[in-house]
Amino acid sequence: MSDEARGGKSAAPPAAPGAPRAAEEPKASARRHARWGMVIDLGRCTACQGCVTACHQENNVPPSNPELAAERRSIRWIDLMPVMEGEYPHVRLSILPVTCMQCEKPPCIKVCPVGATFLSEEEGIVGQVYSRCIGCRYCTNACPYTVRQFNWFDPNLPATYRDGANPDVSLRYKGVVEKCTFCNHRLQKARDAAAAAGRELLPGEYTPACVEACPTRAMVFGDLADPESEVSNLARSKRAFRLMEDLGTEPKIYYLREGVRE
């Protein structure tokens, strides 16, 4: 890997706020701002971890190894969180897939000293600019969900694996923070395809890899800004809850409780 590629030289230049963008894209103001979100139905989720592997493959998340795992340095963009309640023999176990909550008020963004992480205004997605990140790990500590991951080393992959990397997503390098981007590259591709066809993005054209892979349809993805979308409907259900709602981070990942009927 070249030093140039590692360094911050390819950093996105800071953009002037607002006006020039609107001038470039006259339609931008007309276009509704999306709020991409996800609903995970715990009643349907069977913890098969299809989402985990699909995500990691899609996003070139390097697999771990025994040493990294023992040191708790495996990188997981999405992971299962088992929650066991009660005492033997009356115990209940729930397993929650946990990923970046894509908060509407993300505590991680506030603390970033260099603007390496941001909440995209148009999409509501919390993004991470690897070429900007200085690796101070303030965001990882500020995130109450502990879902931000840090590259403690350069990924140690066999050379053969490189041929199988997804060209849409950049490989990360040591010293930067990474996290779920809601497969942002897929959104861009879907957008481009829609634009090439001269139409707006249709529901269902953009889904992250985890949602696509979910065999039990436990994950539903869509635009929360559209009150009639499936996610919006599910998010309003009585079974819906969000993790640590009381913190006011307004996550855009909703869960549906298992076993509660409406």
Next chain:
Amino acid sequence: MVALGLGPLAARALGTAGRKVGRRQPLVWTEKLAPSICQLCPSGCGLRVRLVNGNPVSIHGNPLHPVNRGGLCGRGAAGLQLYYDPDRFTGPLRRDDDLIGKFGRTTWPAALGDLSSRVRYAAEAGPGRVAVIRGGGRSLASELLGRLVRAAGSDWVIDVGGGAGAGAADEVLRQMYGTTGRLVFDLANADFLLSIESGLCESPTNTMTFHRGLAALRAAGGRMVHAEPRLGVTGSKADEWLPIRPGTAGVLALGVAHMLIKEGFARSEFLATHVRSFDDWTDESGATQPGIRSWILRTFSPQRVAEVTGVDWERIIRVARAFGSARRPLAVGPVDVATPFQTFDLMAVHTLNAIVGAIDVSGGVLLGRQPPFPALDAPFDPTGGPAGAEVARGRRGPTLDEFCEQVLGGRSPPITVCIVHEADPVFWAPNGHRVAEALRKVPLLVSTSPVATDTTECADLILPDALWIERRSDSVSVDADGYPVVAMSPAAARRRADSRDTADVVLEVARQAGERVARHFPWRSYDEVLRDRIGAIDRSRVGDTFSDEHGSTWAQLLERSGWRSASYGNAEELAKRLDESGGWWEPAYHHGEWRRLSPHGEHRIDLRPVERSSEPDALRRPQPPFGDKLSLYVHPELALGVEMGGSLPYLQDIGSPLTERGWETTVEINAATALRLGISHGDRVTLRNDRGVVTAVARLSQGIRPEVIAIHTGGGRVRAGRFAAGVGANPMVLVATRLEPGTGLSRIEPTFVEVRRV
């Protein structure tokens, strides 16, 4: 502030920021999605492989495939790592003389010539000299291998796909249902599931069917009670967890059955028409024979069952009442967990299902419908006599233990050639060292594994199979709601190694192995066999190629009403449609069909075998040994249960879903027990008994019986690629086996271990 304007732009930059992967990648790349079929478990999920400039970069589900409908479990996508595995065999290998585990390159013609001449000699020398050990895969290669063995006049077709619990389900079918095939659980349509040590979610086989079925059950508001010594992923789906003692699944099932009978929940109409020997009956001589009903009432009182299983009798009664009053109750037994009394456990569960009439109804036990072409590995008379399933019905297949006995006992006829396909018995079997010894003793042991395993270590010849995404692949499955699904697809990606399809290898070997064998293989290539099958499907005039969900629902509606509107008119069109859609299926299950299986027209489930299979030990409270020992409960984990796995680091990552880390074998200990033993969370502990020692990491839990220690399989491979060798520990070294008296199958023995902190 700079940062305020950064957001939108950075969003665009996200795709370009940082280092681009694949630096040799041209700026413009070509992309396509090629269909394939996952072979990591017998589900045979449809895949779509994303290729960029010819390199596969990701694996997705095929949305048309009825088994997975675009979804994939944790293993599916990881299959790519086998394709890019740096430690894959690059071509055929031959063992260096006298050196075990040392291999040198050979050529395909030489290797195949060698194998076929040995098969030929064996076939000419007499029957019973060729053997095959197969994993659970349901592809043509497996069938052709079975056929090769039978053509060479041998019956040694050993299926080890079910692991240590193998064979029990076949016994249930054979003894209780009087048929062969596969039992399918219509989980999606049940409204109360009693799952007893079922391992539905941990099961490494039929993953997709179980998971999707369970999700549908729960989403529709179905209730679920799960009984198992530990609370795992399957238990997490349940409304209630019954912590039973290990090895008491059958007793619990019959305890529930007892309550159902006693409280009048038994569906007498079903029992009267479809079940034999439930009530007392009169034999030909006029003597009254006791039925199963009285045996259950006599033997399985809630108090007794509570004492054996360790669960409060109030809970058992409550669960039984809920189960009995459900509209569509269904009980599932140990399908993929090895238990000490597996056949009894399964038969007890099926007895329970029979009592509530949950057989061959929506939301009950279904009998998988076979596809419209014969299985190529069905037993036949190689001399040309009448072939048939009838011969097979009364006979079960040979077991791995019998194979070892034959080889190590020096019995005649000697097995001179053995082919191991999609299996790693040395690693998975409880008596691995004995299996290894037997395999080494076979004069020619052939492995088709594409990666090193503990079994390839014993091989004389390694003929690496091509991976599913780099060859024409196929799969026959009846597990999705009981209807046959035949998936076929062309090769998706180019080959990375000098490997060959095992199906082609078998055909080539058969051709060279002399007329005696060759005449049973009229095909020149894999493609020709498939073409035969396509012809048979076309002629059957049923079913259709895969279509999207709306199309499938429509086809189901049509088929149920006796109509059909196929998307193809002839075999050629069918072949084309198969390549596009990924396969063919019969979209509806016809209830009542299984009864026609009987030669006598009227078919009944026989319940007597459950009593026959109940060993006295199975009905007693398990006796713990003296001293401070814990009962060992061995269970699978979905991600680690891949027969040939280990070389997939993503699967090591997600190995045990209840722990954070992966890449190690964890044991679960009840927190109170751990406190007593001075073990804290994350400690390394040793599990020791007179058979061996295993070191693992302790996980303290409230969700496990206090006298039990649970350990998962899938760790501790000795010979494997860089990602698997030495990772975790193999609990099988602690487990002893014994022969089940009724069936002759080998079963794990109740195992106790001493647990110490390292």
Next chain:
Amino acid sequence: MPRPTDPLGPDMALVKPILASDPRFWIAVGVLCAGILLGAVAYTTQLRKGLGVTGLNRPAYWGIYIINFVFFIGISHAGTLISAILRLARAEWRRAITRSAEVITVMVILFGVISVIFDLGRPDRAAFIVTHGRLQSPLLWDVCSITVYFTVSSIYLYLPLIPDIAILRDQTNRRKWLYRILALGWQGTEKQYRWLERAIGVLMVVVIPIAISVHTVVSFVFAMTVQPGWHAAIFGPYFVVGAIYSGIAALIIAMVIIRWAYRLEGYLKEIHFNYLGVLLLVMTLLWFYFTFAEYLTTWYGAEPVQMRVWWSKVSGDFAPQFWTMVACCLVIPFAILCRRKTRTVRWMTVASVAVTIGMWLERFVIVVPTVVNPRLPIDRGVYHPTWVEWSMLLGCFSFFILLYLLFTRFFPIVSIWEIQEGRMNGREEVMERLDSYLPNSPAAEPLPAAKPAASQTAEGAS
């Protein structure tokens, strides 16, 4: 007003370290360089391989580097703040100790900043904080306030140094060129003195809020997150008190060493230590008060997430560190300092070393238990620092001591002119001041024009 005219005379002892060579100095330099070298090796390893060579992990994202950052910035309060307060209070006993305190400040801030750089995954991008900085981030507040603090502290160290440099320039023969440049043409005229005193007067007032802001903002790095154990309003003042506390302890240790090494018993007397001891005692009690308030409210509120962290400190994995901290920061110093009899140089050294260790542990107990007990009940974290982090800690300390040592070899560590000024004018001034306090004394009437320095202070304070 009389000004020191014969600069040296009795105070020759203060320039001796600059003039005479001492084998002990070279031994010390050798030992310190070895420590620095070890730190350098550790950092090179970290740069080459990545932060994975440390004991950090998920969720223990922060460890010794951040602890060092807080600790060093805390120590820096030794100086400027204490000297400013003592100057402001016109405590006459300050004269011998202000310089050594101010030097600590300036030197140690560097290591606070460097510790953060060590903590970065991408130190090559550290400049992004300036070029792409976002003021929303508390880290940026740190950068701003530390920069200002460093600048002001440096000036505050430099200004009172000028007359001394001029003395060195005029009275000694070594490094004349250097002292000539640094003396900025100081001639000791009345006008220059007036300006100097006016500038010091302004600075000492300005530096106090800056110093307080620095450690408040350092605490904000933690307090602004919603993490259990961090998100507390008390953190600002708590950190400031802790900083001053550790600062005084560090100052005492430095003074003990200077006094021993350069035989300055005549300047740094038992009475100085006694006074500083009382100050340290006050800080001990203040620190205890804040700690008590912090822990009591958390315990009483008994929020589960908070209590997980709380128990991990009091009786869990971090109990050894926690109770050592309590012993070092409360029990030992209080036992020593509360009696006049034990406020001797020797016992004070023990107390100060204990406080320094205790305050480092306090930062450990603040940072680590929270990061390994995140809100989300994922697998609990562990943090075991590796040799790299310990080496860097050693390296930082060695480097700091080396810089301090070098300073004492270049500049007088006790302010010569202030001592002389005190000797000449101090008594008179104190008497006058005392008179002005007393009722019905002749000097009770305000004398606005008589004391330029005093009026300057009054102006600055208003």
